[in-house]
Amino acid sequence: MxxxxxxxxxxxxxxxxxxxxxxxxxxxxxxxxxxxxxxxxxxxxxxxxxxxxxxxxxxxxTITGEKLSSQPELVSPFLRKLEEKIKDLNLDYHQVYNADETGLYWKLLLGKTYVSSEEKTASGRKTAKERITILACTNVTGLHKLTPLVIGKAKKPRSFKNSYIPVHYKNSQSAWMIAGIFKEWFKEIFVPEVRKFLKKQGLSEKALLLLDNAPSHPPVEELLSDDGLIQVMYMPPNVSPLIQPMDQNVIRLTKLHYRSMLSAMVVANKSKDMNVIIKQYNLRDAILNLSRAWNKLESATIKKCWKNIFESQNNDDREDTIPLATLRQELLSLNSIVETNLNLLEEIDPGQDFECGDIEEWNRDDFVEHDENCTAVSKDSExxxxxxxxxxxx
Incomplete structure (x- = not known):
């Protein structure tokens, strides 16, 4: 067999x-x-x-299917076009931004997903479907991380009552991003926050937002500040997995930090049954942890995520002026959060043999999409x- x-x-x-x-x-x-x-x-x-x-x-x-359908030959022409756009608008790196969405199954523990067919009524299968969408946005320097936008299903979640919520929250029927929400985010959140940041930096209030061609993103003519100084530029289809900064590590690390906090919460409450802990974990708790995870991202880390677009910015002489041990430590720190998650999961379920690849699969949430029909082989199922x-x- x-x-x-x-x-x-x-x-x-x-x-x-x-x-x-x-x-x-x-x-x-x-x-x-x-x-x-x-x-x-x-x-x-x-x-x-x-x-x-x-x-x-x-x-x-598990593989990332987006990269398989990417078209690397479109990258160079786009980068030349972007360079010309930045020169025409006379922008510096503080004024160039990228935004992208990701889904998050906010109650999902790794051990709760890999269940046998005899366990179809396990609470883990139900909680794994509680999903939100997160919109992450930063500038090239990493000095401006916009407050995340979270999209859920409920218009007024009960757990939000009389509570401070450190993110922008919207709702849609499916908890996915839709064009109306994105346009509202651009006009009412992105533009004001960017203007405030640039004014504080003593820069002109001009900016450029790079986006992929997701169906939920409105046309360019609908995404423009009233004075026309803040504009949007779309990347060509099938290149965003190769160069989109939010896809390079920003979203991945944010979600890894979040997973670590969720696992740590379970470990800290060993006196309670894990199912009870997860059941009591509400959307407000998840958003507070998400905000903490977002705040953990350092500007230097974000800056490196733009290297596929602005390679020269990260290839300065810094490596020649600092000790090799320091460079090595920086490299190791990028993956330390994965090890933290491994250790926490082993505490939660000592009987499991978790690996780094399992953490990455868990972090992408890809496998949950098969949860509705776990006998499916792929999108091209036999x-x-x-x-x-x-x-x-x-």
Whole structure:
């Protein structure tokens, strides 16, 4: 059965299909049922998955599909166009911004997602679906991190009553970004906050916001300050995973910090059942932790996330003037939060064997999208006839 599963895995990778741990486990149960006893109690446990990955050298089983469809040949023309735009507007790095959205399953613990088919009523499957959207935005220097925008489903969450909320909050039916909310954010939040920052820096109140071509982003002509000094420029399709600064590390590190705080909360309440702790964890708690995670990002870290757009800005002589040990420490610090998450998860569930790749998969929230139909293989999922043919060929 393991060889059959591995052959299937290789075929999917040849197609560049994204494969998560949950998909591998469900596929293993499918093959086991076809090849052996339908009444078998085989559950493709987490421990079994770790042994399978180790045996066949599968260390990272989740890929970022966006990069596969990217078009690197469009990057250079766009960067030349951006350089000309910055010169025409006479902007410096304080005045160039990027904004991007990400989803966050704010109650999700890693151990709550990888469950067997016998555990469909577990509370973890329900809480994993409680989702918000976060809009992150900074300038090139990292000195201006705009207050995050959070989008939830509830118009007036009960947990917000009589409480200070350190973010901007909006609601939509699906908790996704929509064009109306984005336009409102640009006019009522982005423009005023940018003007305030630039005025404090003694700069002209001109700015440029870089965006990707998400359907929820309105046309350029609808995103313009009243005086025309603050403008928007769209990146070409299929290049944002390669160069968009918020995608390079800003969002990733913010979510990793958030995950660490969520895990630490569970560890700190060992006297309570984990399900009870998660149930009592509300949207206000999540937003407070998200705000703390956002505030942990340092300007130097943000600045490095723009290197694919402004390579020269990060390739100065700084490396020649500081000790090698300091440079090494800076490099290690970028991944230290991953190790923190590993340690916390091992405290929460000592029986699990977590790896760095599992933390990254958890942090992307990608695998939760398969939660609605955990037998799905990929967006290009095979038919039942194809699956049966694979078993007969094994």
């Amino acid at each position: 393991k060889k059959t599963l591995y052959k299937w895995f290789l075929r999917q990778r040849e197609r560049n299909a994204p494969i998560s741990g949950l998909i591998l486990k469900e596929k293993a149960k499918y093959f086991h049922e076809k090849l052996y006893d339908k009444n078998s109690t085989f559950s493709a446990s987490w421990g079994w998955l770790q042994k399978f990955k180790k045996r066949f050298g599968i260390r990272f089983i 038919t039942k006839q194809d699956q049966d043919q694979e078993v007969s060929q094994a």
